[in-house]
Amino acid sequence: AASSLLAIEGGLHLASLKPQLAKSNPSIHQLLLHTSIQSFTQANMSCMKLEGTSNSLLFVGFNQNYQCFACGTTTGFIIYNADPFKETFRRDFPNGGIGYVEMLFRCNILALVGGGTNPRYPPNKVMIWDDHQNRCIGELSFRSEVKAVKLRRDRVVVVLEHKIYVYDFSHLKLLDHIETIQNVKGLCALCPDPQNTVLVCPGLQKGYLRVELYDIKRMSLIQAHEGSLGCFALSFDGKLLATASEKGTLIRIWDTATGKQIQELRRGADHAEIQSLCFSPKTSSYLAVSSDKGTVHIFRVKHSGSIHGKNGQKTKSGAESAPSTTSAATAAVDKEADEQKLNDGTDPNKKNPTSSLGLFKSVLPRYFSSEWSLAQFRVHDVRTIVAFGNDETSIVVVSSDGTFYKATFDPDKGGDCYKIKDEHFLKDSTTEYSTNYTK
Numbered sequence: 001a002a003s004s005l006l007a008i009e010g011g012l013h014l015a016s017l018k019p020q021l022a023k024s025n026p027s028i029h030q031l032l033l034h035t036s037i038q039s040f041t042q043a044n045m046s047c048m049k050l051e052g053t054s055n056s057l058l059f060v061g062f063n064q065n066y067q068c069f070a071c072g073t074t075t076g077f078i079i080y081n082a083d084p085f086k087e088t089f090r091r092d093f094p095n096g097g098i099g100y101v102e103m104l105f106r107c108n109i110l111a112l113v114g115g116g117t118n119p120r121y122p123p124n125k126v127m128i129w130d131d132h133q134n135r136c137i138g139e140l141s142f143r144s145e146v147k148a149v150k151l152r153r154d155r156v157v158v159v160l161e162h163k164i165y166v167y168d169f170s171h172l173k174l175l176d177h178i179e180t181i182q183n184v185k186g187l188c189a190l191c192p193d194p195q196n197t198v199l200v201c202p203g204l205q206k207g208y209l210r211v212e213l214y215d216i217k218r219m220s221l222i223q224a225h226e227g228s229l230g231c232f233a234l235s236f237d238g239k240l241l242a243t244a245s246e247k248g249t250l251i252r253i254w255d256t257a258t259g260k261q262i263q264e265l266r267r268g269a270d271h272a273e274i275q276s277l278c279f280s281p282k283t284s285s286y287l288a289v290s291s292d293k294g295t296v297h298i299f300r301v302k303h304s305g306s307i308h309g310k311n312g313q314k315t316k317s318g319a320e321s322a323p324s325t326t327s328a329a330t331a332a333v334d335k336e337a338d339e340q341k342l343n344d345g346t347d348p349n350k351k352n353p354t355s356s357l358g359l360f361k362s363v364l365p366r367y368f369s370s371e372w373s374l375a376q377f378r379v380h381d382v383r384t385i386v387a388f389g390n391d392e393t394s395i396v397v398v399s400s401d402g403t404f405y406k407a408t409f410d411p412d413k414g415g416d417c418y419k420i421k422d423e424h425f426l427k428d429s430t431t432e433y434s435t436n437y438t439k
Contacts, residue, residue: 147186
């Protein structure tokens with residue numbers, strides 16, 4: 001195996017590259033030919049790492065287009081088709097658990113990180129797994145625990161507590177490294193659209209986001225929230241960014257090219273942990289939000305005229321773009337500071353997503369001018385991630401207790417979603433499974 005030892009600011013990174021990823025052998029790009037073209041035209045990923053649950057789950061995460069989700073377990077990993085729901089593949093290892101599984105659309109390449117009390121691999125290593133060959137074909141080693149991994153067909157992004165590393169996929173060559181504020185959750189978003197290489201990660205200050213537009217070599221900072229960041233997600237094309245703070249009352253939508261705020265949405269007024277954010281496929285017309293309050297909210301998304309170009313108009317440097325983004329964010333932060341302690345605000349009969357008291361926003365707290373969710377769906381009060389189904393008016397929800405939900409909503413009337421499926425998906429490993437998830 002070819003290997004290279006990289007010394008970067010005191011950290012050693014051993015990138016071990018097996019011949020299967022070299023140009024002279026079947027490359028990762030050739031393996032990606034198994035993936036349909038349509039799979040590169042939809043959405044971004046959401047996932048959750050799990051510890052201390054009563055079942056065997058260590059991790060659950062959707063792939064880049066939400067057509068599948070992967071589960072890391074105490075004995076291996078499992079792949080499920082999301083819509084229609086079906087378990088399609090299981091890989092059990094003789095020893096050790098998998099604490100992180102990052103799929104690459106629907107192909108046979110995955111990134112694995114060990115987890116649980118008996119990890120299959122060290123938690124400071126990312127293993128590139130080829131399930132056709134049933135073995136690892138590459139690995140990346142670090143001095144500290146890997147918090148998250150993001151894949152696209154030409155990049156591997158590894159998130160540590162204080163740094164993010166960006167690698168070329170073909171040869172695992174280091175392309176970029178970014179310093180961040182403490183990032184225990186491993187927050188990071190990578191645009192999977194091959195036409196737009198966008199990465200978003202925490203900045204070096206609380207509430208700030210760093211937006212990297214690699215295709216045009218531009219970086220900008222967005223002061224997204226006054227408090228610490230809780231969750232964020234990109235649309236598939238990388239043009240829209242949704243953010244939430246640890247307070248969890250407001251969700252803001254930003255134009256990644258200009259750094260300007262497009263929209264502000266209100267989940268409620270009580271503090272909540274936002275567990276996942278997801279733009280709808282194809283058009284990004286809706287945003288789904290799950291939290292620890294047991295309600296999934298669906299919002300209608302506005303589209304700004306400034307996001308039609310590939311990267312839009314951009315200032316010459318991140319430093320020059322900072323004043324406009326900071327100015328826009330300051331007003332938003334002021335609004336967040338004016339919040340009142342009210343109830344969750346999920347009136348199922350609310351047709352107008354803006355509060356009916358919006359006319360009085362000049363004299364009443366800014367709370368009343370926020371936009372409310374179009375539709376809502378109740379689930380058990382456990383950790384959840386949400387995505388959209390094959391139809392933009394359907395959602396799928398996966399919970400940490402091993403339950404899969406599917407529901408639909410009326411885009412005109414809104415209100416309560418209609419539940420179509422509610423199924424417990426954890427099964428015994430002796431069950432027979434199909435292995436056709438790469439097709």
